[in-house]
Amino acid sequence: MNEILLSNQVLVYLLSESILFGLLLIAFVITFGILLKWDFGSYSEQQFLLERRAYLTMTILLFVFVVKFLLLVYFVFAIDSLSLLVPGAMCAAGVISANDYGMLLLFLKLVILFFLLLWMALNSYDLRAKNYPIFRLKSWLFIAIFFIISIELGLNFAYFSHIDTLEPVNCCSTLYGQLEGANPLPFGLNIMTLLLLFYLIYIVVMGAMLSKQRVLSVLATLLFVMIAYYSVVYFFGTYIYELPTHNCPFCMLQVEYYYVGYLVWGTLFVGAYLGIVSSIMEIGLKEERKKEQTSALILLSIFVLLCTAYVAIYYLRNGVFL
Amino acid sequence: MRTSPFFHFLMLGFFKERKKHIGVIAISLVILFLLGSALFISSSIRYSLNQTLAWEPDFVVQRTQGGQKVNAPTAWIDDLLEVHGISKVTPRVYGRYFFKAKENSFLIVGVDFMDEQSNKALRMMMDETDLKQFLKGDNMLVGEGVSTHLKTHFYPNGYTFLTPKGVFKKVNLFKVLPKKSNLISNDMIIVPIELAREILGMGEDEVSDIALNVPNDDEWDNVADKISAFYYDIHVTTKEDIKKAYENLYNYKGGVFLILFLIVIVTFVLILYQRYSMVYSSERRHIGLLRALGWSIRDVLKLKFFETMMIVVIAFVLGVALAYLYVFVLGAPLLREIFLGGANLPNSVILVPVLDFGILSSIFLIYAIPFISAVLIPTWKIAVTDPKEAML
The missing domain is CATH 1.20.120 (Four Helix Bundle (Hemerythrin (Met), subunit A))
Structure with a gap:
């Protein structure tokens, strides 16, 4: 059974x-x-x-x-x-x-x-x-x-x-956390440069969407999703959990963190999807799609604000960074 | 309010044609009610068990022989006490006492009243007991099921146990345990530890098993390993194991129910498909008229979609509310026997109201998706009606 x-x-x-x-x-x-x-x-x-x-x-x-x-x-x-x-x-x-x-x-x-x-x-x-x-x-x-x-x-x-209920699996801290010194980030980034990229690309995405640089906006959004994923898992997530060693994209979906993960990932993916789809439509069909672009911008901004807010609130409360 | 005339029209149509919808809503109600009740009961019991488990000791150490649990020697307690990080090592004495031709059994639990109890659940139950009085003679505290059983068998004040040595032992009934702990205490008899040993026929230096706590959660695996290495015939059970076993048991009961329920859902889909094909074919003229008035296919689809959604939502809210009333207000007569499985003594448990996102969304998905899927094709068929043909 x-x-x-x-x-x-x-x-x-x-x-x-x-x-x-x-x-x-x-x-x-x-x-x-x-x-x-x-x-x-x-x-x-x-x-x-x-x-x-x-x-x-x-x-x-x-x-x-x-x-x-x-x-x-x-x-x-x-x-x-x-x-x-x-x-x-x-x-x-x-x-x-x-x-x-x-x-x-x-x-x-x-x-x-x-x-x-x-x-x-x-x-x-x-x-x-x-x-x-x-x-x-x-x-x-x-x-x-x-x-x-x-x-x-x-x-x-x-x-x-095929899920075996007898075979033990790894928990998130072994999957994402303890890599014995190996750098989990792509392109040999460290946390500082990752964060720098995160905000920079966000600004590029905003700029490209507002100035109607369609191709750039698609590419930038794709890159942003990737960088945002790593930033949330390896930096912003630690502030959500208030634990510097806890790197996991899934735990934040649990009740302990008020299901905030659904909001974090929801705004990121829906925002990015809307942005990319509307840009592709504008490239391919030469048709203005203002509504989607605006919603994409708003959602991505909520995402960035939410992530930043966790860090800011932690700093204001405790006076130190993790 | 650009769409308000549309919704006005939708509402008017809905109330005018309400006779058509009542049948479907009634069937939906029955289905949602059954499903909701089953899931509510199973989740409520699961919740209560988890509450109870929170009070249980972290580890239980048993001695096994040929895969069977046997009594452990008291000497083990001293060895366990030496392991760092272990606290509240409590010997436990308990066992089943079969009553009259082995029809029913009681769970006899021996408690060392001089010692602090590691089991908070037991302590909570005995909170209001006057211990001095209790310890004066051979007294026992009994669960509600036991108390009723004894009364109906003409033992209102106590019971005479027959020990394995063939000696009769008379024990007075001191008090009945509070009803809110019924899920675990229904068939329980609590007696002092020496008395329990006597009734169950155990030696002075024997215990049924040993419970212990490890306050630091991170050390659980370590401690379990360490204890397991002490003896060859030792068996360590953690709280997590018990939790998982319960989870599996109630998943199993709920799961089998759901699988049987799939048959109902399939039948329901077929009925809906048939019914909507019929209902809509009688609406052909109506739709044809709308189309002739300039409605597009999309408008008709939209109208029918909102109509369906209204039925789904009304039925869902009513059905879940009915199930809630039945389970948590009326206490789910009949249906809960499946989940409690009272083969031994009849149990009456108060179901604690639990409503979570998981259950509500499960009920909604298993009902709404088949429903809307069944209605989609008839809806489309009527929406593409040619105005000219329909008016003929």
């Missing part, structure tokens, strides 16, 4: 993912059929039928996007609650590294959400244009998304059925 598969959260999660996949399968078959016969110039009965069917795909994808987003939060929550069952794990970090599928799964989830968001943006443009100028493009994008989601579904089941 596999204890993991009987956990309520895991069951609910796997059921939800399977249902979504069922819907996506329907959408996939329809989209494939549409792509074969699509001809917007035609006035045949069949073309009208196809256009109607396209609405079903659209509805399904809209639903899937919203639920996938909720399920990512739920997924993190579910693996966090499993940490009691897996020996050695104290937060989601241990559980997710219990086998090789976990990290890949989490990464795929983030990728899928990004592409779904891109699809939504393309779709709204396509509908507004009335004559479906990028219908083929967005359909091919959907087919690509569908294949990634198929892999993800397989990974979901592989991941949860």
Whole structure:
């Protein structure tokens, strides 16, 4: 009997993912059929039928996007609650590294959400244009998304059925912390230069977005996500935990830290996604997307402020840095 | 308020057609109620057990022989006391006493009243007991289940135990333990340690097991290793092991329930699909009219989506509220027997209200996702209705 598969959260999660996949399968078959016969110039009965069917795909994808987003939060929550069952794990970090599928799964989830968001943006443009100028493009994008989601579904089941409840796993402090002097940061950075980069790139992102340097803004945002990840894990996180040796991206999702992790990672990823998607749209379609840009800026600024606030408040309270 | 006419229209339509929705809401209520009750009970019991566990000693040391637990010698206590970082080493004497043809059993717990108790749960239970009075004769404190059982078998004031040596031992009933500790104390009898040894037939220098605390959490693994190395037949159980076992047990019960529930959900989806196909086909003219008035397919989809969301939210709130009432106000009659499994003495436990994000979101996801998925395709079918065709 596999204890993991009987956990309520895991069951609910796997059921939800399977249902979504069922819907996506329907959408996939329809989209494939549409792509074969699509001809917007035609006035045949069949073309009208196809256009109607396209609405079903659209509805399904809209639903899937919203639920996938909720399920990512739920997924993190579910693996966090499993940490009691897996020996050695104290937060989601241990559980997710219990086998090789976990990290890949989490990464795929983030990728899928990004592409779904891109699809939504393309779709709204396509509908507004009335004559479906990028219908083929967005359909091919959907087919690509569908294949990634198929892999993800397989990974979901592989991941949860291969967590061993007897084999001890590493806890977050061994995964991220004690590296015996080895530098975990990329490009041989140290904390000082990392922080410098963090704020510098943030300013570059702001500048690029405001001055409409699209290519620069995409590149800068990508770099910012990476640097921000390391900064949170190795610097800002220690102030959230108020412990200089505690480096973990997952523990902050727990109740002890008032679930602040959901806010930290949420603002970072949603902000970055919106920024990148809107910039790509502006490069590719030459269309102004002010709303997304502004929300992206606001979210990223909240993220930076939140991280800085933790350090500032700690300093004001204790008069020293960690 | 750009969208307010839309919502006004949505509300009007919803109340005008409420008869159509009542059926679906009723089925949803039943499903949510069952699911919610089961999850509420399991989480409440889990919560209470965790509360109780917080009072338990960190380690329990037992002696095993051929995989079975046997009595440990008192000499072990002195060895354990020498390990640094260990505090509150308490010998424990307990065992089961089978009552009448082995139908039921009591848990006999021997307590050394002269010693400070390491087990806070026991201490809390006995807080109001007058110890001087209690220790004067052969007295016992009993749990509620034991007390009722004795009363119905005509032992209102005490019970005569038959020791393994064949001697009868009469013990007076001193007091009944408070009801709030029922989850652990229901079938418990607390007696002084020497009396317990006599009833259970144990030697003077024997204990059932030894409990000990290690105040520094970081040293738990070290201490467990050290103790394990003392003797070849020693077995160390930590609090974490017990916690995990409980977690597994209640996951198991809740999980099996959920797996059976999947069948219900599938049936529910099929019913919904059928029903909405029917309901919507009777609405074809209505939708056709809207389309003829200039509504786009997206507008119709939006209308139907909000309608579905309203049903989902109304059913969810009502269903969860009903389950809450049933479990935490009425005390979940019938259903909780599955989770408590009272094979021995009938138990009456007060379920402590626990509501957390995990449970609510689980209930919502397992209900809302299948629901909306089932409705999606009928909704689309009606939304793309050609106005001309529908009016014919």
